[in-house]
Amino acid sequence: MPHALLIKFPGTNCDLETSRALEAAGFSAEVLPVAHLEPTSLDRAKLIVFSGGFSYGDYVMSGRIAQLITKHKLGERLKQFVADGGYVLGICNGFQILTQLDLLPRGSLIHNNTGRFICRWAPLKKNGNTSPFLKALPDNFELPVAHAEGRFVGESGDAEKYIKDGHAALLYGKDINGSSAQIAGLQDDTGRVFGLMPHPERFIAKNTHYDPDWNGAEQGWGYYLFKGVAEAIAA
Numbered sequence: 001m002p003h004a005l006l007i008k009f010p011g012t013n014c015d016l017e018t019s020r021a022l023e024a025a026g027f028s029a030e031v032l033p034v035a036h037l038e039p040t041s042l043d044r045a046k047l048i049v050f051s052g053g054f055s056y057g058d059y060v061m062s063g064r065i066a067q068l069i070t071k072h073k074l075g076e077r078l079k080q081f082v083a084d085g086g087y088v089l090g091i092c093n094g095f096q097i098l099t100q101l102d103l104l105p106r107g108s109l110i111h112n113n114t115g116r117f118i119c120r121w122a123p124l125k126k127n128g129n130t131s132p133f134l135k136a137l138p139d140n141f142e143l144p145v146a147h148a149e150g151r152f153v154g155e156s157g158d159a160e161k162y163i164k165d166g167h168a169a170l171l172y173g174k175d176i177n178g179s180s181a182q183i184a185g186l187q188d189d190t191g192r193v194f195g196l197m198p199h200p201e202r203f204i205a206k207n208t209h210y211d212p213d214w215n216g217a218e219q220g221w222g223y224y225l226f227k228g229v230a231e232a233i234a235a
Protein backbone atom coordinates (compact mmCIF):
# COMPACT_ATOMS: atom_id res chain seq x y z
CA MET A 1 0.00 0.00 0.00
CA PRO A 2 1.66 3.33 -1.01
CA HIS A 3 2.23 5.76 1.81
CA ALA A 4 0.97 9.35 1.63
CA LEU A 5 2.30 12.03 3.97
CA LEU A 6 0.06 15.04 4.56
CA ILE A 7 1.86 18.01 6.11
CA LYS A 8 -0.43 20.00 8.39
CA PHE A 9 0.16 23.65 9.36
CA PRO A 10 -1.65 25.73 11.96
CA GLY A 11 -4.84 26.64 10.06
CA THR A 12 -4.89 23.61 7.74
CA ASN A 13 -8.48 22.39 7.90
CA CYS A 14 -9.01 19.81 5.14
CA ASP A 15 -6.59 17.19 6.46
CA LEU A 16 -9.21 14.78 7.81
CA GLU A 17 -11.31 14.50 4.66
CA THR A 18 -8.16 14.47 2.49
CA SER A 19 -6.65 11.58 4.44
CA ARG A 20 -9.99 9.70 4.20
CA ALA A 21 -9.98 10.28 0.44
CA LEU A 22 -6.40 9.00 0.20
CA GLU A 23 -7.36 5.88 2.15
CA ALA A 24 -10.42 5.31 -0.06
CA ALA A 25 -8.06 5.34 -3.07
CA GLY A 26 -5.73 2.78 -1.49
CA PHE A 27 -3.06 4.85 0.30
CA SER A 28 -1.96 4.59 3.89
CA ALA A 29 -2.28 8.20 5.02
CA GLU A 30 -0.28 9.97 7.74
CA VAL A 31 -1.07 13.49 8.91
CA LEU A 32 2.09 15.15 10.23
CA PRO A 33 2.01 18.51 12.06
CA VAL A 34 4.72 20.75 10.61
CA ALA A 35 6.29 21.09 14.08
CA HIS A 36 7.31 17.41 13.74
CA LEU A 37 8.50 17.65 10.14
CA GLU A 38 12.10 16.73 9.37
CA PRO A 39 13.84 15.78 6.12
CA THR A 40 13.63 12.07 7.11
CA SER A 41 9.82 12.33 7.47
CA LEU A 42 9.67 12.00 3.66
CA ASP A 43 11.57 8.72 3.50
CA ARG A 44 8.59 6.33 3.55
CA ALA A 45 6.28 8.48 1.41
CA LYS A 46 5.38 8.02 -2.24
CA LEU A 47 3.07 11.04 -2.20
CA ILE A 48 3.38 14.29 -0.22
CA VAL A 49 0.13 16.22 0.19
CA PHE A 50 -0.45 19.85 1.13
CA SER A 51 -4.17 20.08 1.84
CA GLY A 52 -6.62 22.96 1.96
CA GLY A 53 -7.17 25.51 4.69
CA PHE A 54 -5.83 28.80 5.95
CA SER A 55 -2.24 28.09 6.96
CA TYR A 56 -1.04 30.72 9.43
CA GLY A 57 -4.32 32.58 8.93
CA ASP A 58 -3.48 33.45 5.29
CA TYR A 59 -1.36 36.29 6.73
CA VAL A 60 0.96 38.10 4.31
CA MET A 61 -0.75 36.16 1.51
CA SER A 62 -2.16 32.63 1.30
CA GLY A 63 0.53 30.01 1.70
CA ARG A 64 3.44 32.41 2.10
CA ILE A 65 4.41 31.62 5.71
CA ALA A 66 3.94 27.87 5.16
CA GLN A 67 6.27 28.09 2.12
CA LEU A 68 9.01 29.73 4.16
CA ILE A 69 8.71 27.23 6.99
CA THR A 70 8.64 24.25 4.61
CA LYS A 71 11.74 25.50 2.83
CA HIS A 72 13.47 26.13 6.12
CA LYS A 73 12.60 22.66 7.48
CA LEU A 74 13.20 20.57 4.37
CA GLY A 75 15.87 22.47 2.52
CA GLU A 76 16.49 20.63 -0.76
CA ARG A 77 14.83 17.39 0.48
CA LEU A 78 11.49 18.05 -1.23
CA LYS A 79 13.17 18.63 -4.61
CA GLN A 80 15.21 15.49 -4.12
CA PHE A 81 11.99 13.61 -3.28
CA VAL A 82 10.54 14.62 -6.67
CA ALA A 83 13.80 13.91 -8.50
CA ASP A 84 13.70 10.40 -6.99
CA GLY A 85 10.24 9.75 -8.49
CA GLY A 86 8.02 11.01 -5.66
CA TYR A 87 4.63 12.66 -6.21
CA VAL A 88 3.43 15.95 -4.66
CA LEU A 89 -0.17 17.18 -4.55
CA GLY A 90 -1.29 20.64 -3.40
CA ILE A 91 -4.99 21.26 -2.97
CA CYS A 92 -6.28 24.85 -2.68
CA ASN A 93 -4.18 26.29 0.18
CA GLY A 94 -1.78 23.45 -0.64
CA PHE A 95 -1.55 24.76 -4.24
CA GLN A 96 -0.96 28.25 -2.86
CA ILE A 97 1.89 26.81 -0.76
CA LEU A 98 3.36 24.88 -3.71
CA THR A 99 3.61 27.96 -5.95
CA GLN A 100 6.70 29.30 -4.17
CA LEU A 101 8.49 26.03 -3.43
CA ASP A 102 10.15 26.06 -6.86
CA LEU A 103 8.39 22.83 -7.79
CA LEU A 104 5.82 24.30 -10.20
CA PRO A 105 6.10 26.73 -13.11
CA ARG A 106 6.18 30.37 -12.00
CA GLY A 107 2.97 32.11 -10.98
CA SER A 108 0.91 33.27 -8.02
CA LEU A 109 -2.59 32.86 -6.65
CA ILE A 110 -4.02 36.26 -5.76
CA HIS A 111 -7.42 37.60 -4.67
CA ASN A 112 -10.36 36.61 -6.87
CA ASN A 113 -11.41 39.36 -9.27
CA THR A 114 -14.79 39.44 -7.49
CA GLY A 115 -12.99 40.57 -4.32
CA ARG A 116 -14.92 37.88 -2.45
CA PHE A 117 -14.52 34.38 -1.11
CA ILE A 118 -16.25 32.02 -3.53
CA CYS A 119 -17.75 28.68 -2.53
CA ARG A 120 -19.49 26.79 -5.36
CA TRP A 121 -19.31 23.91 -7.81
CA ALA A 122 -16.91 24.71 -10.62
CA PRO A 123 -17.02 23.26 -14.14
CA LEU A 124 -13.58 21.94 -15.05
CA LYS A 125 -11.87 20.61 -18.13
CA LYS A 126 -8.62 18.83 -18.74
CA ASN A 127 -6.04 20.43 -21.00
CA GLY A 128 -4.50 17.41 -22.71
CA ASN A 129 -4.12 14.09 -20.94
CA THR A 130 -0.59 14.09 -19.55
CA SER A 131 -1.34 14.41 -15.82
CA PRO A 132 -1.27 11.14 -13.84
CA PHE A 133 -3.51 12.92 -11.30
CA LEU A 134 -6.18 13.47 -13.96
CA LYS A 135 -5.79 10.28 -15.99
CA ALA A 136 -8.80 8.53 -14.46
CA LEU A 137 -11.07 11.56 -15.01
CA PRO A 138 -13.14 12.45 -18.08
CA ASP A 139 -12.42 15.58 -20.16
CA ASN A 140 -15.14 17.55 -18.37
CA PHE A 141 -16.19 17.24 -14.76
CA GLU A 142 -17.01 19.34 -11.68
CA LEU A 143 -15.48 19.85 -8.25
CA PRO A 144 -16.25 22.24 -5.41
CA VAL A 145 -14.13 25.37 -5.00
CA ALA A 146 -13.82 27.47 -1.81
CA HIS A 147 -11.27 30.27 -1.92
CA ALA A 148 -10.58 33.98 -1.64
CA GLU A 149 -7.17 33.87 -3.32
CA GLY A 150 -7.67 31.51 -6.24
CA ARG A 151 -6.95 33.74 -9.21
CA PHE A 152 -3.90 32.45 -11.00
CA VAL A 153 -1.61 35.09 -12.50
CA GLY A 154 1.75 34.71 -14.17
CA GLU A 155 4.17 37.08 -15.79
CA SER A 156 3.10 38.41 -19.17
CA GLY A 157 2.49 35.54 -21.59
CA ASP A 158 3.16 32.75 -19.06
CA ALA A 159 -0.46 31.59 -18.71
CA GLU A 160 -0.84 31.22 -22.49
CA LYS A 161 2.48 29.39 -22.63
CA TYR A 162 1.31 26.96 -19.90
CA ILE A 163 -1.83 26.25 -21.90
CA LYS A 164 0.22 25.39 -24.99
CA ASP A 165 2.94 23.37 -23.29
CA GLY A 166 0.53 21.44 -21.03
CA HIS A 167 1.75 22.77 -17.67
CA ALA A 168 -1.78 24.12 -17.20
CA ALA A 169 -3.27 20.63 -16.93
CA LEU A 170 -6.61 21.75 -15.48
CA LEU A 171 -8.81 24.67 -16.56
CA TYR A 172 -12.10 26.11 -15.39
CA GLY A 173 -14.92 25.50 -17.87
CA LYS A 174 -15.91 29.17 -17.42
CA ASP A 175 -14.42 32.21 -15.73
CA ILE A 176 -15.21 32.05 -12.01
CA ASN A 177 -12.41 34.07 -10.37
CA GLY A 178 -10.45 35.93 -13.05
CA SER A 179 -7.66 33.34 -13.38
CA SER A 180 -5.44 34.01 -16.40
CA ALA A 181 -6.42 31.65 -19.23
CA GLN A 182 -8.92 30.11 -16.75
CA ILE A 183 -6.14 28.08 -15.16
CA ALA A 184 -7.35 25.91 -12.24
CA GLY A 185 -4.38 23.56 -11.85
CA LEU A 186 -0.69 23.38 -12.81
CA GLN A 187 1.80 20.57 -13.12
CA ASP A 188 5.59 20.40 -13.39
CA ASP A 189 7.55 18.89 -16.31
CA THR A 190 7.37 15.37 -14.86
CA GLY A 191 3.62 15.51 -14.10
CA ARG A 192 4.38 14.21 -10.61
CA VAL A 193 3.88 17.61 -8.97
CA PHE A 194 0.36 18.93 -9.30
CA GLY A 195 -1.50 21.80 -7.64
CA LEU A 196 -5.15 22.68 -8.08
CA MET A 197 -7.56 25.16 -6.51
CA PRO A 198 -10.68 22.89 -6.53
CA HIS A 199 -11.21 20.39 -3.70
CA PRO A 200 -11.29 16.75 -4.89
CA GLU A 201 -11.53 15.49 -1.30
CA ARG A 202 -14.94 17.16 -1.00
CA PHE A 203 -16.44 15.04 -3.76
CA ILE A 204 -15.73 11.41 -2.98
CA ALA A 205 -19.28 10.11 -2.53
CA LYS A 206 -21.32 10.82 -5.64
CA ASN A 207 -24.43 11.76 -3.66
CA THR A 208 -22.74 14.97 -2.47
CA HIS A 209 -23.22 16.43 -5.98
CA TYR A 210 -26.46 18.26 -6.79
CA ASP A 211 -27.02 15.76 -9.61
CA PRO A 212 -25.69 12.42 -8.29
CA ASP A 213 -26.32 10.59 -11.56
CA TRP A 214 -24.46 13.12 -13.69
CA ASN A 215 -22.33 11.20 -16.18
CA GLY A 216 -23.19 7.91 -14.45
CA ALA A 217 -19.85 7.57 -12.57
CA GLU A 218 -19.69 5.17 -9.62
CA GLN A 219 -17.97 7.64 -7.27
CA GLY A 220 -17.61 11.40 -7.02
CA TRP A 221 -15.11 12.92 -9.46
CA GLY A 222 -12.67 13.73 -6.67
CA TYR A 223 -12.24 10.03 -5.93
CA TYR A 224 -10.84 9.47 -9.43
CA LEU A 225 -8.09 12.03 -8.88
CA PHE A 226 -6.75 10.16 -5.84
CA LYS A 227 -7.31 6.83 -7.61
CA GLY A 228 -5.42 8.05 -10.69
CA VAL A 229 -2.30 8.89 -8.72
CA ALA A 230 -2.54 5.63 -6.73
CA GLU A 231 -2.59 3.76 -10.05
CA ALA A 232 0.34 5.79 -11.43
CA ILE A 233 2.38 4.97 -8.35
CA ALA A 234 1.51 1.26 -8.60
CA ALA A 235 2.41 1.09 -12.31
Ligand SMILES: NC(=O)CC[C@H](N)C(=O)O
Residues within 6 Å of the ligand: 051, 052, 053, 054, 055, 058, 062, 063, 091, 092, 093, 094, 096, 117, 146, 147, 148, 149, 150
Ligand atom coordinates in the same frame (compact mmCIF):
# COMPACT_ATOMS: atom_id res chain seq x y z
N1 LIG B 1 -10.16 26.05 1.21
C1 LIG B 1 -8.96 26.52 0.99
O1 LIG B 1 -7.94 25.85 1.12
C2 LIG B 1 -8.88 27.94 0.50
C3 LIG B 1 -8.50 28.88 1.51
C4 LIG B 1 -7.51 29.84 0.96
N2 LIG B 1 -6.43 30.08 1.83
C5 LIG B 1 -8.20 31.06 0.39
O2 LIG B 1 -7.77 31.51 -0.62
O3 LIG B 1 -9.18 31.55 0.89
